[in-house]
Amino acid sequence: MPVDPHDSRTDSLGKTFDSFAPLSARRLLLLGGIGLILMGMIFGDVFAVFVLHQNAARVGANLAAAAHAALARDARAVTANFQNVGSFLENRGTKVDTHVHMIGFGYLALMLAIVQPWIALPEITKRRLAWMFLFGAGLLPVCVFLIHYVGLDYSPLSTIGWASILADLGGLFVIVATVGYFAGFWKYFRNAERMSVQDDLTVIQETSGRALLAGGLLLILLGFLHGAYYAAADLYKHEDLDYDILVQMSSGAATGDTAAVDAALADYGQLQGEKAVNIAAHAHSIEFGILAMLLAFFQPYVSLHETWKLRWTGVLLCGSVLLPVCVLLELKYGLIAGGLADIGGLLVIVALLAMWAGILRYTGGLDAAAGGAP
Amino acid sequence: MSGARRLLLFGGIALALWGMSYGLWYAVFSEHQALNGIGASLTAGFVGSAERNSVSAASALSRYREAKYIYDRQVDVHSHWIGLAMVLIVLGIGFDRVGFSKRWRFLLALALFLGAGLFPLGVLLQTLSHGPAPRAIAIAGSALVIASLAGCTIGFARNPASSRE
Numbered sequence: 001m002p003v004d005p006h007d008s009r010t011d012s013l014g015k016t017f018d019s020f021a022p023l024s025a026r027r028l029l030l031l032g033g034i035g036l037i038l039m040g041m042i043f044g045d046v047f048a049v050f051v052l053h054q055n056a057a058r059v060g061a062n063l064a065a066a067a068h069a070a071l072a073r074d075a076r077a078v079t080a081n082f083q084n085v086g087s088f089l090e091n092r093g094t095k096v097d098t099h100v101h102m103i104g105f106g107y108l109a110l111m112l113a114i115v116q117p118w119i120a121l122p123e124i125t126k127r128r129l130a131w132m133f134l135f136g137a138g139l140l141p142v143c144v145f146l147i148h149y150v151g152l153d154y155s156p157l158s159t160i161g162w163a164s165i166l167a168d169l170g171g172l173f174v175i176v177a178t179v180g181y182f183a184g185f186w187k188y189f190r191n192a193e194r195m196s197v198q199d200d201l202t203v204i205q206e207t208s209g210r211a212l213l214a215g216g217l218l219l220i221l222l223g224f225l226h227g228a229y230y231a232a233a234d235l236y237k238h239e240d241l242d243y244d245i246l247v248q249m250s251s252g253a254a255t256g257d258t259a260a261v262d263a264a265l266a267d268y269g270q271l272q273g274e275k276a277v278n279i280a281a282h283a284h285s286i287e288f289g290i291l292a293m294l295l296a297f298f299q300p301y302v303s304l305h306e307t308w309k310l311r312w313t314g315v316l317l318c319g320s321v322l323l324p325v326c327v328l329l330e331l332k333y334g335l336i337a338g339g340l341a342d343i344g345g346l347l348v349i350v351a352l353l354a355m356w357a358g359i360l361r362y363t364g365g366l367d368a369a370a371g372g373a374p
Numbered sequence: 375m376s377g378a379r380r381l382l383l384f385g386g387i388a389l390a391l392w393g394m395s396y397g398l399w400y401a402v403f404s405e406h407q408a409l410n411g412i413g414a415s416l417t418a419g420f421v422g423s424a425e426r427n428s429v430s431a432a433s434a435l436s437r438y439r440e441a442k443y444i445y446d447r448q449v450d451v452h453s454h455w456i457g458l459a460m461v462l463i464v465l466g467i468g469f470d471r472v473g474f475s476k477r478w479r480f481l482l483a484l485a486l487f488l489g490a491g492l493f494p495l496g497v498l499l500q501t502l503s504h505g506p507a508p509r510a511i512a513i514a515g516s517a518l519v520i521a522s523l524a525g526c527t528i529g530f531a532r533n534p535a536s537s538r539e
Contacts, residue, residue: 070424078424082417104456111463159406171398175391182387202467213468217530220461221523228516243439250431254423286457293464
């Protein structure tokens with residue numbers, strides 16, 4: 001696609017501005033946002049393939065060992081095994097939080113990139129806020145990842161370690177930067193003599209953009225419908241079952257009934273699997289929907305041939321459907337469905353990477369043309 | 375910028391800030407304590423079984439159930455407020471493409487905003503009361519979100535033409 005070296009629009013201060021200038025807030029947030037999403041997705045895929053199932057197996061094994069220790073009246077072994085369960089769950093939880101927060105902050109960065117022209121702040125302030133946002137958005141997930149390894153070593157507090165403290169600081173940076181942008185947005189609309197903003201980015205004219213917008217909205221709607229169905233049909237049932245099975249396990253252990261304990265352990269594993277796949281399908285469908293809609297707005301910046309843009313759009317939407325559907329089928333078809341779900345995630349990553357490369361190509365062309373101008 | 379777009383963008387950014395602030399408060403003051411409570415009560419339940427003390431085991435498992443019920447909802451509230459905020463913002467950016475009259479677009483945006491606020495609020499209130507009111511608020515909120523999202527989908531399908539401010 002042709003590169004416009006005079007990529008200028010009218011901003012909130014009524015001036016003509018270079019909307020995608022090097023190190024401008026919009027460029028920082030767009031490239032940083034997609035980078036965060038990509039890292040979060042790659043981390044999630046690696047985690048799903050190499051850690052998730054192995055970790056679940058270890059949790060199950062330690063829970064079984066704790067229940068059998070209770071059968072054998074060994075209270076010390078019960079405590080030791082539950083400490084292991086806690087450690088494995090913390091390991092899993094912090095990895096999931098790393099994945100989720102990195103992607104969530106990436107999405108927010110893309111949204112803030114789109115609304116930049118309506119933020120009535122000087123460009124230097126917007127740029128500083130963008131750096132602050134990206135620093136916090138990187139710091140929080142990295143520190144959350146480290147929580148399991150750093151623990152409470154040298155911590156001044158009894159329950160929160162240094163990694164948690166720094167992660168919270170990262171969250172605070174993100175909040176402060178977002179408050180700053182919100183204030184600029186507010187300032188724009190409070191100004192009775194505000195100029196009308198002209199920004200072609202919110203006008204979706206390309207076929208790839210329209211397909212991403214429609215596909216994204218459908219994915220979000222389907223994700224919500226699935227979530228509502230799960231909440232209505234299974235959520236409370238699963239919560240009751242969780243408690244009932246643990247009571248069965250505990251009372252089986254107290255009465256020395258090994259068969260009852262083993263049956264309860266098997267039921268508990270099945271239940272945790274059912275809960276996990278439903279929540280993962282719901283969350284991923286909505287997240288991929290939001291991503292597709294956001295990418296729809298940035299299609300003018302993707303410097304690829306229209307045919308290739310359409311292909312990558314197809315790959316992204318295909319992966320976005322494949323992952324949640326196959327995650328749901330995992331309980332019935334096991335590893336085959338799990339493998340297909342991972343491939344779905346990989347398709348989304350590859351398509352996103354291609355679009356990111358297209359945007360980098362656009363910025364390169366823009367900078368080269370600007371550099372060559374007299 | 376139309377009133378509907380403004381409502382979704384302002385409402386979305388405000389809701390995202392609210393959800394993030396809630397998450398920060400929760401992470402600093404409540405999460406670690408909640409996780410410790412869940413782990414301790416579950417361990418106590420099985421230690422009670424090992425000691426053949428069924429009263430202690432039952433009481434500890436009841437504590438586990440309540441702590442887990444509250445923890446799950448508090449985490450869900452954080453993620454749903456922020457997730458819904460992002461849906462509001464992304465829809466707000468392209469909302470002028472929804473092919474309905476200005477009035478209907480505003481009503482759709484209002485329903486979406488109210489639903490996005492009410493649904494997690496209802497879930498949060500469930501941690502304070504197990505009665506039907508919080509559940510009714512959560513159901514009403516999610517119904518508003520789903521109905522308005524369906525409306526947006528129809529609206530986008532009705533009018534693919536782009537519009538400018």
